[in-house]
Amino acid sequence: xxxxxxxxxxxxxxxxPDPKRMPTFPADYGFPGRKEREMVATQxxxxxxQLVLQQRDYCAHYLIRLLKCKRDSFPNIxxxxxxxxxxxxxxxxxxxxxxxxxxxxxxxxxRKKRREQREADVARxxxxxxxxxxxxx
Numbered sequence: 001x002x003x004x005x006x007x008x009x010x011x012x013x014x015x016x017p018d019p020k021r022m023p024t025f026p027a028d029y030g031f032p033g034r035k036e037r038e039m040v041a042t043q044x045x046x047x048x049x050q051l052v053l054q055q056r057d058y059c060a061h062y063l064i065r066l067l068k069c070k071r072d073s074f075p076n077i078x079x080x081x082x083x084x085x086x087x088x089x090x091x092x093x094x095x096x097x098x099x100x101x102x103x104x105x106x107x108x109x110x111r112k113k114r115r116e117q118r119e120a121d122v123a124r125x126x127x128x129x130x131x132x133x134x135x136x137x
Contacts, residue, residue, distance in 0.1 A: 017105040059090035
């Protein structure tokens with residue numbers, strides 16, 4: 001599961017999504033009622049916490065709590081184990097979600113490619129169950 005860079009170069013790249021781009025299929029495609037993920041921390045909260053761009057993800061609200069806990073109990077930063085665990089767990093779930101989205105995008109691209117190939121075969125008269133004219137003779 002996930003991004004295999006060699007697969008983009010060894011096989012046909014049209015069936016592989018680009019990990020640097022946004023998904024091409026809608027988020028609720030195949031999942032009616034699926035909700036889009038939303039940020040919990042606001043832009044102002046992230047600015048106040050002075051989070052760098054790489055830390056501004058869906059787990060930023062846990063990181064803000066962790067940094068506040070470390071600041072408030074400075075000499076004893078081990079008192080923030082619970083907040084650290086919450087942030088690590090959220091980062092793990094975010095990673096798993098991104099890999100699932102990548103795999104979903106890859107499978108949908110392959111499905112689209114197969115459907116286009118099948119439609120092209122039917123247009124040429126070589127659809128399923130049909131025999132090409134040169135073979136029929």
